[in-house]
């Protein structure tokens with residue numbers, strides 16, 4: 263099932279995105295493997311280690327990328343107001359800084375403590391080490407789940423997002439993002455119990471899905 267509503271692009275950059283050889287990147291290959299088999303623990307571990315190794319240089323690299331979190335800003339414009347926000351795969355906090363400005367408390371999570379220690383201290387933000395496959399939240403309790411360039415676990419999303427729960431899934435570079443899932447594919451994986459809208463911003467895209475049943 264494709265995305266139901268697409269918005270016009272906003273903030274179109276005049277410089278190309280970085281060349282990350284995304285389609286053959288080891289993270290893309292690993293992503294496809296865990297999508298095909300969410301119980302492939304070896305690949306999940308490989309993904310965690312890949313980013314643990316990149317943690318010391320992550321902020322330096324990310325802050326050099328113009329429009330890096332533009333999709334988060336754009337997608338948030340369409341989200342309904344919530345009492346708190348959860349971020350997954352927050353890395354060193356490039357999207358967290360935007361989420362902190364929204365207002366409600368933010369729980370920003372990542373499997374790698376090495377990433378979390380590089381994230382900035384922000385008002386209303388608690389950083390929590392957590393694997394996306396085992397989020398420390400009750401069934402149906404999360405009102406808004408956000409990720410920028412994260413790794414998805416759709417089973418866990420279905421558990422912690424109840425009716426009315428929102429998922430904002432963003433990438434910085436669209437198909438040029440190693441951990442890339444096109445919005446239409448996200449909509450497809452979520453299934454018929456979700457409404458979806460999507461858009462482009464900067465070099466990336468975002469999808470906002472709301473659970474209806």
Ligand SMILES: C[S@@+](CC[C@H](N)C(=O)[O-])C[C@H]1O[C@@H](n2cnc3c(N)ncnc32)[C@H](O)[C@@H]1O
Pocket residue numbers: 306309310313314324350351352353354355356357371372373374377392393394395409410411412413441
């Ligand atoms: C491409 S980075 C994105 C980081 C940040 N959101 C950004 O855009 O700069 C992917 C992030 O997912 C995290 N990650 C990898 N496996 C994970 C898992 N099983 N659960 C939660 N986070 C995971 C990595 O540690 C890393 O911080």
